[in-house]
Amino acid sequence: MAIDIIYGERVTKGVDADTKNGLWLSAEDFKRVAGFERKPEGFCKGEQCYPVPPARKADFENIGRYNLAALAELIGQPMVADESHQVWCFGEAAENRKRALTSLEAPDFSLPDLEGRVHSLSEHRGKKILLVSWASW
Amino acid sequence: MWQALYTELAPKGFLPIAVAFDSAGNEAAAPWIKAANPTYPCIIDRRHIVAELFDMVNVPNAVWIDENGKIVRPSEPAGSSDAFRKMDHTTFAIPPDALAELQAKRSAYLDAIRDWVDKGAASKFALSEEEAVRRMHTPSDDHVRAAANFRLGEYLAEIGHPQDAQKYFAEAKRLRPESWNYKRQAWALEDPMKAGGPEFWAAVDALGEKKYYPTSDDI
Numbered sequence: 001m002a003i004d005i006i007y008g009e010r011v012t013k014g015v016d017a018d019t020k021n022g023l024w025l026s027a028e029d030f031k032r033v034a035g036f037e038r039k040p041e042g043f044c045k046g047e048q049c050y051p052v053p054p055a056r057k058a059d060f061e062n063i064g065r066y067n068l069a070a071l072a073e074l075i076g077q078p079m080v081a082d083e084s085h086q087v088w089c090f091g092e093a094a095e096n097r098k099r100a101l102t103s104l105e106a107p108d109f110s111l112p113d114l115e116g117r118v119h120s121l122s123e124h125r126g127k128k129i130l131l132v133s134w135a136s137w
Numbered sequence: 138m139w140q141a142l143y144t145e146l147a148p149k150g151f152l153p154i155a156v157a158f159d160s161a162g163n164e165a166a167a168p169w170i171k172a173a174n175p176t177y178p179c180i181i182d183r184r185h186i187v188a189e190l191f192d193m194v195n196v197p198n199a200v201w202i203d204e205n206g207k208i209v210r211p212s213e214p215a216g217s218s219d220a221f222r223k224m225d226h227t228t229f230a231i232p233p234d235a236l237a238e239l240q241a242k243r244s245a246y247l248d249a250i251r252d253w254v255d256k257g258a259a260s261k262f263a264l265s266e267e268e269a270v271r272r273m274h275t276p277s278d279d280h281v282r283a284a285a286n287f288r289l290g291e292y293l294a295e296i297g298h299p300q301d302a303q304k305y306f307a308e309a310k311r312l313r314p315e316s317w318n319y320k321r322q323a324w325a326l327e328d329p330m331k332a333g334g335p336e337f338w339a340a341v342d343a344l345g346e347k348k349y350y351p352t353s354d355d356i
Contacts (some may be wrong), residue, residue, distance in 0.1 A: 006292055009186065078282040080289050080305065090335060091285030092189070098275040100190075101211070104266060106202045107190045111156070111180040114163055114170055119154070119178045125206055127152040128254055132139065132199040132215050133188065135158045135318075136165040137325035137332035 005033050005068075006089040022059070022067035023079075023088055030066045033089070043071055050074055106131075138216075142247055143177045150204070151254045155179045156187045158196060158318055160291050160326060184291055188318055189284050195317040195350065201253065203262070209253070209263040211273040214350035216246030222349065226338045242352070249356045262356065272353070283312035287319055294326050302326065306344050317349070 002014045006021075012033045018024035030036055036043045038061070042051035050071065052060045059070045066092070072079045074081075076093040100107055110120040121129070154177065157166040162183045170179050179288040187193065191200050192212050202208055220238035223256035224231045253260040264272065276284075277312070290305030306323035313319060320340060324331035331337070341349055 004225055004292075006288060009184075011292070033205040045307065054284070062342070076278070078285040080282070080308075082286045082293060082301070082305070085293060085296070085301065087289060087292060089285050091281045091288065094139055094256065094276050094278050094281045095239060097189075097192075099282060101192060101208075101273050101275050102270050104208045104273075106200070106206045106208050108192060109186055111182050111186065111299060113178060113180050114167055119180050121154070121202070122206065126204050127150050128257075129202040130139070130153040130215075130250060131152070131187070131191065131202060132153060132198055133156050133158055133193050133196045133318075134169075135196045135321070135325075136161075136169055137159070137320045137329070 001086065003086040003088060006087065007034050008090065008092060017088075018065060019083075023081075024062065024065040024067050026065060030068065032073070034068055035070065036066075038066060060063040138239075138242070139177065140173065140175050142250065143175070146251065146254050149254050151250070153177045158182055158185045158188055158193075158293060158322065160184070160322055165325075165329075183295075184288060185318060185322070190212070192276060193311075193318065194274075194315055197235050201250075203257070208269060208273075209258075211269055213272075214352050216243040218242035218352065219349050219351045222341060226335075245356050279312045283309040283316065283319065286312065287322075290323070299326055 001019060002019055003013065003017050003019070004013045005015050010033070013023060014028050015025065015033055025033060031039070035045045039049065041049040043049065043066070060067050069079055072090050076095055078091040079088065081088045106121060108120055108122045110118050112118050123129070139155065143153050145152065152189070155175065156177065159165040159181060160183050162181055166181050168181055182188070194212070195214065197215040197217060198212045199211050200208055201210035220235040220242070223235035249262040253262050257263065286305040287309035290302035290309065293299070293302040293305065303323065306319065309319045310323065321332040321337065324336060
């Protein structure tokens with residue numbers, strides 16, 4: 001079945017997935033969608049690895065597919081699915097957000113202005129920034 | 138409001154960055170930006186990414202970030218005050234005492250920024266690390282679940298299913314009732330007039346003694 005997956009800021013459309021008892025993706029899609037690879041240490045993204053509880057191995061891998069829903073639960077990421085439109089959405093774990101915010105390091109972002117020019121917070125280092133929200137509504 | 142301050146303080150290394158939390162994107166934000174014609178960056182945040190990253194729950198909320206990329210004041214209302222609640226809900230007329238209160242709060246906030254830009258870390262408005270962390274609202278499991286529901290709703294609206302989006306917006310609002318961004322954005326996607334109409338005022342009135350803009354008491 002082809003579904004859309006929102007994983008943090010990344011949206012991947014038309015991913016082949018088995019949605020029975022989880023969200024099972026091929027190893028290739030697992031990396032493309034979520035950035036995680038299966039290694040001997042566990043599921044890894046860069047330096048960070050999450051070991052798979054040995055007793056629950058079957059919840060995480062089965063015949064060349066990995067379960068992204070089980071990994072999200074292990075990490076504490078929220079997952080919300082809309083099955084009628086075949087969209088799965090994974091957010092950030094509260095623990096990660098908490099750690100980032102209390103470090104007081106301003107998290108970087110890159111977003112476009114009206115003309116489509118992309119601005120990053122980090123390109124303005126050396127200035128005192130007032131980051132201020134507004135909305136048309 | 139920020140352009141005059143930018144013109145005044147730019148030579149001292151000050152820069153406002155305005156972020157529009159508008160899921161309808163340029164279409165919604167463009168008329169406002171074109172009318173103000175600012176010379177500082179105005180970015181469009183359809184998915185409310187900045188709101189999530191910096192834990193902003195309303196507009197205007199602001200974060201102060203120093204030259205090294207460090208947060209010296211976490212998200213808080215930016216010079217706003219609950220005095221706006223005294224305005225007439227249909228004519229938007231403001232009684233003189235409420236107007237004076239709004240202006241006083243705004244001036245105090247602008248003066249606090251001036252003080253910080255002049256004195257840096259020595260400004261009494263630049264918080265110590267300990268105080269900045271103490272004031273930081275950190276998200277709970279419910280809050281990140283609210284964000285994921287909001288994001289899914291926003292995506293469904295974007296791909297042409299605005300009706301189906303509402304159930305996820307409702308869940309986001311339930312999980313994080315203090316986010317006016319969720320409430321008002323969801324109303325705006327239903328009907329642009331709704332975010333400032335009777336539903337909005339009813340929700341504001343329902344706050345009772347609670348603040349719509351929980352301002353810090355040091356500014």
